[in-house]
Amino acid sequence: MDVSFCGGFMRRRATAKNVADAAGVSKWTVIRAFTPGASITEESKRRVLQAAAALNYSPNLLARSLATNLTHxxxxxxxxxxxxxxxxxxxxxxxxxxxxxxxxxxxxxxxxxxxxxxxxxxxxxxxxxxxxxxxxxxxxxxxxxxxxxxxxxxxxxxxxxxxxxxxxxxxDAELALKEIVDHLYEKGYRRPGFMAGAPALSTALRRRHHFIDFWKQKGVDETAVISAERYSAQAGAESVRHYLQNTDAKDRVDVLMCENDILAIGALDEIRGQFGLRVPQDMAVIGFDNYELGGASVYGLSTYEQPKxxxxxxxxxxxxxxxxxxxxxxxxxxxxxxxx
Structure with missing residues (x-):
């Protein structure tokens, strides 16, 4: 048996050979018993598993990885x-x-x-x-x-x-943003805005790209773009605060899509709490991901759920x-x- 230390005491660890001897089979039969899909009779497998349980044996995955070239x-x-x-x-x-x-x-x-x-x-x-x-x-x-x-x-x-x-x-970002823009257009929104997160990640998501394109297909050529720099509720709040402080009420967007729900939650807190605006009457907000907190009644966040x-x-x-x-x-x- 292999010898190891546990809590200051020497402990003997059963090996495949110990199990093979106890079960009356070869070492390779023991290995097959613990390999999914390997060829082994039910009787041999039963004897191996019974001996393994008695000896408190478990396969050495590190040793197996050397033989199979797989580390799992x-x-x-x-x-x-x-x-x-x-x-x-x-x-x-x-x-x-x-x-x-x-x-x-x-x-x-x-x-x-x-x-x-x-x-x-x-x-x-x-x-x-x-x-x-x-x-x-x-x-x-x-x-x-x-x-x-x-x-x-x-x-x-x-x-x-x-x-x-x-x-x-x-x-499917293209399909998702088409459904979102179709919904918003049908609800009567015509002054869209988009809050993007971390620049590199945002590019890979392509949500902003599709959002702007689908609004152009509806005849709406201008989409305000707000940068949040990072994905967090604080960043969403800071970004929308800067936008609202520097934009006249008559020029503000009537719907703001946030690249994910965390940004949207931060934006909602700021829009309602600090600026006293009504959602969706003064400014609608929609997110992406269907984060659980967004479904709470205090937020009631419209969003798009990924097929996780x-x-x-x-x-x-x-x-x-x-x-x-x-x-x-x-x-x-x-x-x-x-x-x-």
Whole structure:
């Protein structure tokens, strides 16, 4: 048996050979018993599992990875933790990864740990795949001389991919913004505004681009664009405050679309609380993501819901090889509440 230390006491860890001896089978039969889909008789598997339970044995995944060249680890890159909508996505993603026997390695992309360092770190740990979850990743990064020629397969989740050969799984932004603009136009709004978040991420989302284009198709050529710089309620409040303080009432937008619900919640607090404006009578507000707090009666935020479960399912299917690695866009759903 292997020897390890636990709490200052020496503990013996059962090995595959110990289980094989106890079950009266070969070591390779033990390995097959713990390998999903491996060929093994029900009787042999029963004996192995019974012996393993008696010896408190569990497979050594590190040793198995050396034999299979698979670590069953998936690196997940995230760079905007201020957006709480990330948490429901991460919950669903990690749940599905674990159901497949995979473990998520969460990597925080920030000023001290950029994409190149993150890629190097993930490659050194020999992860099986990399999911870039809402990160502002550029194709030029792959040209960095420090990166090897053979990187783990990469996937973009919840953003358009800007990299050739790297597939994205994303909510259909064009369809979403068409539904939003159609709804707002039918309600009689004619002076639209758009609040964008972090510049690099905003470009990848393309929501502003489609919002402006669809209004032009309706004959509305001018769309006010407000920059929030980052995705947070505080940034949304600051941005709309600056806009309202510097824009005459007669020139203000009659509907403000925010790039996500967190910006919209901050904007709503400022519009109502600090400026005393009525929503939607004086200014309507609509967000994107269907963050749970936005549905509370105090906000009543109209929004657009991304198909989170379906998006995660598709990226898992690609990682496991059950679907080909190609960009997939999925439709979401317009959620109409009191704010617009």
């Amino acid at each position: 680890q998936v690196a997940v890159f995230v760079d905007d933790f201020a957006n709480p909508q990330k948490l429901p996505f991460l919950e669903t993603l990690t749940d599905r990864l674990q159901a497949e026997g995979l473990v998520a390695m969460l990597i925080n992309i920030n000023n001290h740990f950029d994409h190149v360092r993150a890629l190097l770190n993930a490659d050194q740990r020999q992860v099986d795949a990399i999911i870039m979850f809402g990160t502002a990743f550029r194709s030029e990064t792959l040209n960095d001389r420090r990166l090897g020629r053979s990187m783990p397969p990469m996937f973009v989740l919840a953003r358009d991919s800007q990299i050739d050969g790297v597939p994205a799984v994303v909510c 479960d379906e998006m995660v399912e598709v990226v898992i299917e690609m990682i496991t090889g059950r679907l080909p690695p190609e960009t997939v866009t999925l439709p979401g759903k317009l959620i109409v509440r009191n704010s617009a």
